[in-house]
Amino acid sequence: MVVLKTSTPPVPSGNKVNNGFPYSNGAIKPHFTPSLNSFINLDQGDPEVFAPYWRKKSEECTVVIKGSDLMSYMSDMTNVCWFMLPELRDAIRRLHHVVGNASAGMDKHIVVGTGSTQLFQAALFALSRSSDPSNHNPINVVAAAPYYSEYQDEVEVLRSGLYRWGGDARVYDKNEEYIEVVTAPNNPCGSIRRAVAMARSEGDELGKLIHDFAYYWPQYTPITEEYDHDVMLFTFSKCTGHAGSRIGWAIVKDIEVARKMTRFIQMSSIGVSKESQIRVAKIIGVICDSYQKIGSSLQSDDLFFEHSKRMLRERWDKLRAVVDKSNIFSLDKYPKNYCNFTRQNSETYPAFAWIKCCGAIEDCESYLRSLKVYSRGGKRFGVDGKYARVSLLCRDEVFNEFLTRISNARLQV
């Protein structure tokens, strides 16, 4: 059962933290400039690192919405997802075609959601036995640890009779139906994942899969494959950094699953903001144009994914240099892979660093807090407190201050 938590670190000077999203009376404003005395917040993954790129493209991506535009609940009544603007559906198909990360052709159904958070819950509803009133066995929802810290809360928040949290997929051994959430690259640790519970029960049809591909974009990881799974979730927040728009989408094979997901979103919020939909369609169009116009005068750094990958690679290079000299922190290495999109071999540059504390430090989150850095501890992800997740998507000055703070930290040997 979920309890309202104020779980993340107690903040000094009367500030409160609301389970990851702190509200304060001044100390942790999103646009503060860090000083020696202020906390820096690397708990959430607010994707500020991409903002300078979009400032350069600001005019090109501008949308103008008039007073009488986009007023109806409905968008396209011939489509299963009747509240999705056709412009957005087409833009999403085009983006996947350009990037090559997922199969989103005309044989697939696209369902738009208020972020992929809403779509995750819509998928749980659609894959559970929601249409069978006589069923009283909630389906187990599992994910391999370390798993995204919010899955468990999102599954448990309403104490649903349709589904329940089943814990770590690696140790799941019930002879009951389950849904495995596969996050690739994984949040928090950046590893490339495949289903694990599924693999054990192959052929027994007890398992269903949700693939959360929030970070399967070229800036974070090589695009090694055009995925074609039953239910694949994406979010614009992590694709381009436009988190305020709250736009996610699912690519769904089975029309009945798409229909049930749509029905869930109807009951949850009667659709999805059209202003956000039209803006996201516009920005995706600008990105796709920039790639499809290649041979034009665009430099590689004018291209969103190349620019963003360079930003993340530079941060990872700096972070690894600091960690290599540290006797406190360590980081895993990621394998190199050929990226079909950039046509280069490349490492993974995850949005988060999954930092392990060495030696006697048992609680990495608390240790980082002693350095006035908010992070999210391993226990939230179903593993050891020696780990903590640190966002690398912050602004430059915050990232640099973070490096300074961890550089200065030394264990007395």
Add this chain to the structure above:
Amino acid sequence: MVVLKTSTPPVPSGNKVNNGFPYSNGAIKPHFTPSLNSFINLDQGDPEVFAPYWRKKSEECTVVIKGSDLMSYMSDMTNVCWFMLPELRDAIRRLHHVVGNASAGMDKHIVVGTGSTQLFQAALFALSRSSDPSNHNPINVVAAAPYYSEYQDEVEVLRSGLYRWGGDARVYDKNEEYIEVVTAPNNPCGSIRRAVAMARSEGDELGKLIHDFAYYWPQYTPITEEYDHDVMLFTFSKCTGHAGSRIGWAIVKDIEVARKMTRFIQMSSIGVSKESQIRVAKIIGVICDSYQKIGSSLQSDDLFFEHSKRMLRERWDKLRAVVDKSNIFSLDKYPKNYCNFTRQNSETYPAFAWIKCCGAIEDCESYLRSLKVYSRGGKRFGVDGKYARVSLLCRDEVFNEFLTRISNARLQV
């Protein structure tokens, strides 16, 4: 328990209807022009009647959103509802001050949601014992019949262990905790409501209230009172007709309730579209300016609420004239009341007509369907099938075609 329904009328020629929101292969497009052979859809309340007004104000209400605007998850970390733009919060307070329909001063907390649908569920979460893991008694959610057709589905969709549907508030007599939803003016029937289950149990503290004030705006009903209840829900969809924006808000007295509602929306969708928030703030600003600049050259019909009230009054006058001559249909009368906003005595002009079929016709929805009119039958609202709800917010040509169809219908005596 809720089952996925395809409940509303079976549509000819292969069309399917998705529990009120039909998707079709052509016959029920939102902007079709009715012909003798086409169905007209008055099942949903898509507020198209207000669009011509906003076309006149289109330039004045235009928002321009640049590529790098509104990118963060966060808006105002000093506020309980940390994802709400301060511009929207201030606009909402100003609007209630101008209209005088609800107390929204600085002592109240505003929580923004993806439509009031999401806020209704956030309020259920906040008023249930969600923070007590040892509680296994779901709270009963009741509403006086006829009640809004979606409440029951929204309560039951996930088979929550926190709350369950308790049916008609008028006959609720359990000695258990409950939440009563008070919809005023009521959807479907337009009557002004006060709590009824609450009244019986006064003082025993078993009951909590949610006031759904979606239609408590001057175009629909006289503003007789500045309400000041614990949890009051509003939606921009019905206030101005901008349903595609999916913006609702709650005015909440207790900070802990506001905090839990915010937490629910965080887990449901990590906030609310900022594009929609900024646009709604702009449009509210234009409305409030038009009233606060009075004495200027604005004619009454340039003012949104006056214009919209005239539109609805004209429709009601025409509808009553037709129904008065009918031997099939009847409509209730609404009392006149003094409106503090318009400073006139006025009837209620609800967004929906709650039509009763006379005599031998037991199923009003089916009868209307035989006239090729989609409506929503009384059983969906917890009452007799002799009633059906018909949207009066459609476009002029659809409304006029509806009048023609019901004028031509006569029972053979």
